[in-house]
Amino acid sequence: MAWSWMVSQRGRGLACLLVASLLWLVAGSGLAQPVEENPDVRVIIDVSGSMRTNDPDQLAASALELLASLLPEGTPAGVWTFGERVDNPLTLDAVDAGWRERAMALGPALVDYQPHTDIEAAVRRAAESPANGWRHLVLLTDGMIDLSPARGAKPAVDVASRRTLLEELAPALAERGVVVHAIAFSDSADLDLVERLSRTTGGLPALVQSPESLLGAFVDIVERIFPADQVPLAEGRFTIEPGVEAFSALLLHAPDGAPLTLVAPDGTRYTPDSPPTGARWQVEPRFDLIRVPDPAPGEWHLEGEFASDSRIGVRGAVSLQFAPVPAILHPGLTMPLEAWLVRGGEPWQAAPEDLAISATLLDAEDTAQVAVGLERQGERFVGELTVPELSGAARLRLHAEGQGIVRQRYLAVNVQPLLSLLEEAEEGRGLAGEAGRRPLGERFHEDLATGRETEAVPDSAADRFIDFINDLPAHAAVLWREAWPWLERRGAAFAGDPRQWAVAGLVMLTLLILLAWRHRRAPRRTIHREDPHV
Secondary structure, eight states: OHHHHHHHHHHHHHHHHHHHHHHHHHSSOSOOOOOOSSOEEEEEEEOBTTHHHHOTTOHHHHHHHHHHHHSOTTOEEEEEEESSSEEEEEEEEEOSHHHHHHHHTOHHHHTOOBSSBOHHHHHHHHHHSOOSSOEEEEEEESSOOBOOGGGSSTTHHHHHHHHIIIIIIHHHHHHTTEEEEEEEOSTTSOHHHHHHHHHHHTOOOEEOSSGGGHHHHHHHHHHHHSOOOEEOOBTTEEEEOTTEEEEEEEEEOOTTOOOOEEEOTTOOEEBTTBOOTTOEEEEETTEEEEEEESOOSEEEEEESOOOTTOEEEEEESEEEEEOOOOSEEOTTOEEEEEEEEEETTEEOTTOOTTOEEEEEEEOTTSOEEEEEEOEEETTEEEEEEEOOSOOEEEEEEEEEEETTEEEEEEEEEEEOOSTHHHHHHHTTOOGGGHHHHSOGGGGOOBOTTTOOBEEEOOOOHHHHHHHHHHHHHHHHHHHHHHHHHHHHHTHHHHHHOHHHHHHHHHHHHHHHHHHHHHHHOOOOOEEEOOOOOO
C-alpha cells in the first residue's frame, strides 16, 4: 500500500510537470490547419441496422442535402456508406448542379441498412483516393465497431480493428493531411473513438444530443472547412452595408413549418414563390437557403419561425480573416489570436481608424463565457484568450466593426479538459475515460496463446498510473505535432524569450525520463484459472 501511494504521488508530480509544460508550450492542441482554397470533402454515413431506430426521420439525408447545398462550386466531394461493407454511392467529383442533384437523390442508399459496423474500413476507403490538398472526412455514426463473426473471434476482432484505427490509421492520416470530423449520432456510439479519432487528425468531434441538432453539427463542420463572413442576426433583423455583393440566409426550422418571408429595407416582401430578382430560394423540410445578389443596403428582416443558430453570410470586397484556430481547446490555456481585414484580396492597409476586433467564446447555449479585445499592430489585430472552465461544444466568434463595416466569423471548437486525465488514471479509467466508454469486449481478458480464460490481477493505483505514464510519450508526440502551426506563428517570440527555451528543454528531459521508465517497466502478472486436481 505504501509503495502504491509513493508511486502514485511521485508519478503524479512528474506527470503534472510534463502536462503543465506541454500545455504551456502548446497553448491549444488540435491540428490548426491552414484554410485550403479547394480541399476535398468526403462524407461517410453509417447505414448499420441501428440507424433504423436512431434516425427514424432520416435526418442523415437532410444533413446530406444541407451539406450539398453549402459546398462551394468546384469542391471535390463524394459520399460513402458503411455497415458490413463499404459502398460509394456518390463518387468523388467536383460539386456542380449535377453533383448536387445526385446527392439529393441518395435517400434510398441511406436506408439500405446492413448488419454490423466496420468504421475502420469506411475511413480507410474514403481516405485512400489521392487529393491535391487537405482531405476532410465527415464521419456520422451511431454505434461502435462491430465486425462480422466471419472476420474472427468476437470481441477480439472488434478490439483489434478499433486499435488499428486509433493507433495506426489515424496518425497515418494526420501525416497525409487527412482530417476526420466525427459525429456521434447517439449515446450508444463509441464516444471515446469519436473524440480520439478527431483529436489525432485535427478534426472537430461532435456529440449530437438530439436529432434536430444534427444539421447544426454539419454546418459547424462546413464553417471550419470553408470559413465565411457573416453579419449579426438579431430578432430576425440584419443590416447590409453598401458594397456587399451578395448575402445568403441559412434558416434552420422545424419540418413543415409555415413559409418564411423576407422583407427588404424599402418594405418589399418576398416569399419562396416570389423571391428577389436574381435570387435563389431553396426550401427543404428542415431549412431554407436564400441567396440574394446585389442586395439593397439597409436593414432587412425575416418573418416566421426559425432556429436561433440560423445565420446570414455576406460576400464583398471587405473580408475578415484570422490565423488558424485548433478544433480542440483546453480550459486554462491561453490561446493566441490574430485577425485582420482584407480588401480586394490584400490586407487592408487603410482600414478605418475606429476599427475594433474582438473575440468571444460562446458555450453550447450561445452564452458568452469570455471576451477579449484584440490590440491593433499595423494591419493586424492580436491578442490572447484564456479558455474558461467549460466542457463540450463551443464556438469562437470574431467580430470586426468600424466606420459602418461589420463582419463576423464563427468557428466551432470542442473544449476538453486535460488535467483531469491524471485523476482518470488513478481511478483506472484510462486516458480520456476510454475504459468506461469503450466496447464491452475490451473489458474481457483472453489468453490467445492457450485459448484459456484468464483472470487479470487487479491493478493497484501504482499500476494504473504507470499505464498512464506508459502512454504519455505517444500522446506527447501527438501534442507536439498538433502544436507545430502555433509554434510557427510564435517563432519570433519563442526565439527571443529564454524562459520558453527553458520550458522546451524541461519537456524534452521529462519525455526522456518517461521513455526510460517505459523501457524498464516489467510486464504485468497474469494468473491462469486451473481446475482443482488431486
